[in-house]
Amino acid sequence: HRVLPSSLDNIPGPASESFLTGVFSKLFDTDAWAYQKSLHRTYGNTIRIHGILGEKELYTYDPKAMHHIFVKDQSVFEETDQFIQLNNLIFGPGILATLGEQHRKQRKMLNPIFSIAHLRGMTPIFYKITHKLQDAFLKKVQNGPQEIEIVSWMTRTALELVCQSGLGHSFDTLEEDTAPHPYSIAVKTLVPKVANPMMRYATAFLLPLVSGIGSASFRRWAVNTFPWKNLHDVRDVVDILHSTSVNIFESKKEAMANGGGTGLSIEEKDIMSILMKANMTASTEESLSRDELIGQMSSLMFAAMDTTSSALSRLLQLLSLHQDVQDKLRKEINDAFEAEPERGDLPYDKIVSLPYLDAICRETLRLHSPVIMARRVARRDIVLPLMVPIKGLDGREISEVYVSKGTNVTIGLLASNTNPALWGADADEWKPERWLSPLPDEVIAAHLPGVYANLMTFIAGSRACIGFKFSQLEMKVVLALLIQAFRFSPSKAEIAWKIGGIVVPTVVGGDKNTPQLPIIVEKI
Numbered sequence: 001h002r003v004l005p006s007s008l009d010n011i012p013g014p015a016s017e018s019f020l021t022g023v024f025s026k027l028f029d030t031d032a033w034a035y036q037k038s039l040h041r042t043y044g045n046t047i048r049i050h051g052i053l054g055e056k057e058l059y060t061y062d063p064k065a066m067h068h069i070f071v072k073d074q075s076v077f078e079e080t081d082q083f084i085q086l087n088n089l090i091f092g093p094g095i096l097a098t099l100g101e102q103h104r105k106q107r108k109m110l111n112p113i114f115s116i117a118h119l120r121g122m123t124p125i126f127y128k129i130t131h132k133l134q135d136a137f138l139k140k141v142q143n144g145p146q147e148i149e150i151v152s153w154m155t156r157t158a159l160e161l162v163c164q165s166g167l168g169h170s171f172d173t174l175e176e177d178t179a180p181h182p183y184s185i186a187v188k189t190l191v192p193k194v195a196n197p198m199m200r201y202a203t204a205f206l207l208p209l210v211s212g213i214g215s216a217s218f219r220r221w222a223v224n225t226f227p228w229k230n231l232h233d234v235r236d237v238v239d240i241l242h243s244t245s246v247n248i249f250e251s252k253k254e255a256m257a258n259g260g261g262t263g264l265s266i267e268e269k270d271i272m273s274i275l276m277k278a279n280m281t282a283s284t285e286e287s288l289s290r291d292e293l294i295g296q297m298s299s300l301m302f303a304a305m306d307t308t309s310s311a312l313s314r315l316l317q318l319l320s321l322h323q324d325v326q327d328k329l330r331k332e333i334n335d336a337f338e339a340e341p342e343r344g345d346l347p348y349d350k351i352v353s354l355p356y357l358d359a360i361c362r363e364t365l366r367l368h369s370p371v372i373m374a375r376r377v378a379r380r381d382i383v384l385p386l387m388v389p390i391k392g393l394d395g396r397e398i399s400e401v402y403v404s405k406g407t408n409v410t411i412g413l414l415a416s417n418t419n420p421a422l423w424g425a426d427a428d429e430w431k432p433e434r435w436l437s438p439l440p441d442e443v444i445a446a447h448l449p450g451v452y453a454n455l456m457t458f459i460a461g462s463r464a465c466i467g468f469k470f471s472q473l474e475m476k477v478v479l480a481l482l483i484q485a486f487r488f489s490p491s492k493a494e495i496a497w498k499i500g501g502i503v504v505p506t507v508v509g510g511d512k513n514t515p516q517l518p519i520i521v522e523k524i
């Protein structure tokens with residue numbers, strides 16, 4: 001892929017910026033928005049790019065190619081080794097760090113727990129936690145409008161939601177001035193490091209060299225002694241994730257052995273309790289080891305927290321900027337709650353089917369996907385058909401690309417969600433109304449493989465986001481309770497959204513490494 005002629009040589013794409021990092025420093029830059037758009041405009045759906053040390057890679061958001069990568073040939077296009085190795089190091093052998101049969105076995109056990117039937121049962125937990133958030137905001141704004149930093153509240157809420165409904169454990173009382181749990185600080189430190197492809201490459205080169213040397217205690221001593229702050233930061237984060245998951249796991253196991261539960265979740269319906277019970281009755285081949293169970297806890301908390309917090313922060317920012325949409329949404333929510341007997345909380349089926357709330361969530365997840373790219377590697381030679389043929393550098397039309405074993409492929413999730421050929425000339429505009437009428441024929445005809453709403457936000461196939469319905473419920477419950485009680489308006493701060501594995505807001509002129517979104521909140 002680095003020096004020999006390749007089938008990708010005939011595919012147009014940008015010139016390499018440097019032999020060491022190709023176009024990665026531009027493509028994966030935190031401000032790569034304009035660069036990525038220019039690539040799409042210049043080269044279309046399928047592009048050859050240069051990666052690390054001259055490696056030729058494929059970048060695509062062609063609907064048919066994505067269908068093959070994520071669904072039809074998904075056993076060929078797997079997560080890259082860098083991703084798996086690093087995830088294994090950080091989370092243990094949970095769902096984020098397994099491939100093939102081991103991943104299939106884990107998904108088989110986890111999938112039913114993320115079903116709608118279970119979400120219905122968990123809905124009261126979602127309300128219980130979000131009412132606490134509502135109370136905390138009420139306390140803050142009781143004497144008049146206040147500027148509130150939204151990201152930290154959304155992160156705390158998302159973490160508490162996945163902890164209580166996922167692990168049957170509580171981290172946070174969501175009271176006004178409680179400091180964030182060390183866990184959420186640890187994940188915040190980790191996300192940009194783990195998500196950066198260059199960091200992954202560096203790790204992929206280093207890990208095989210060091211992971212087999214000496215005993216575990218020798219390696220720990222070597223890490224402690226090596227004078228590199230970044231390494232020590234990652235060590236500390238991994239320690240917090242691991243010890244948190246082990247402590248929760250052990251206390252659950254003990255409670256179960258004593259015939260009781262942790263007492264926190266409603267009838268022990270949380271994901272881990274169900275998984276641990278299912279594991280006890282599974283056959284030997286299908287059951288998960290202790291390390292795999294602990295790995296699921298870290299994986300779920302990590303995958304659920306900052307993604308949801310990013311989506312919720314974006315939703316509140318957009319509503320603050322579009323007061324008309326906010327008013328219309330508030331009316332829909334108020335009418336629905338007033339129609340409920342004794343003005344109780346809306347049950348699962350009612351809240352998820354409020355049409356305007358749903359349209360707002362879909363449109364926000366379309367235009368502002370918290371994860372904007374996925375990476376895969378071809379495990380064997382394969383032909384990838386395209387829906388939209390491209391013109392090769394030799395002038396001939398290419399309608400299928402020969403992808404040789406080991407080729408890395410980057411898939412443009414946001415690029416697909418905002419593809420003007422499918423979504424129309426207004427694809428880059430936030431218009432919740434577009435979901436209240438039939439979608440464009442081009443979107444339907446493209447047969448996009450995404451699991452959610454013709455979007456690639458949660459990707460597709462057997463490695464699609466397991467929590468996409470869970471996150472829908474979170475967003476809808478949080479929005480419903482906040483919009484009912486408060487008006488959100490923009491603060492004076494200028495906000496810049498940065499790409500860093502997960503897209504996060506920052507204040508222009510403020511600390512660019514700390515996600516922040518100040519919004520004025522006023523009691524209604």
Ligand code: HEM
Nearest residue numbers: 303304307308311370371374457458463465466467470471
């Ligand atoms: C708006 C919120 C969310 C977004 C945008 C999101 C997006 C994604 C994406 C794009 C992937 C695939 C990554 C890849 O393979 O390259 C993924 C995987 C995953 N997500 Fe989510 N996610 C969200 C919320 C959640 C929640 C709430 C949970 C759990 C409660 C969750 C659990 C997972 C897990 C476990 C995986 C790995 C699945 C596997 O490899 O089989 N996610 N998510």
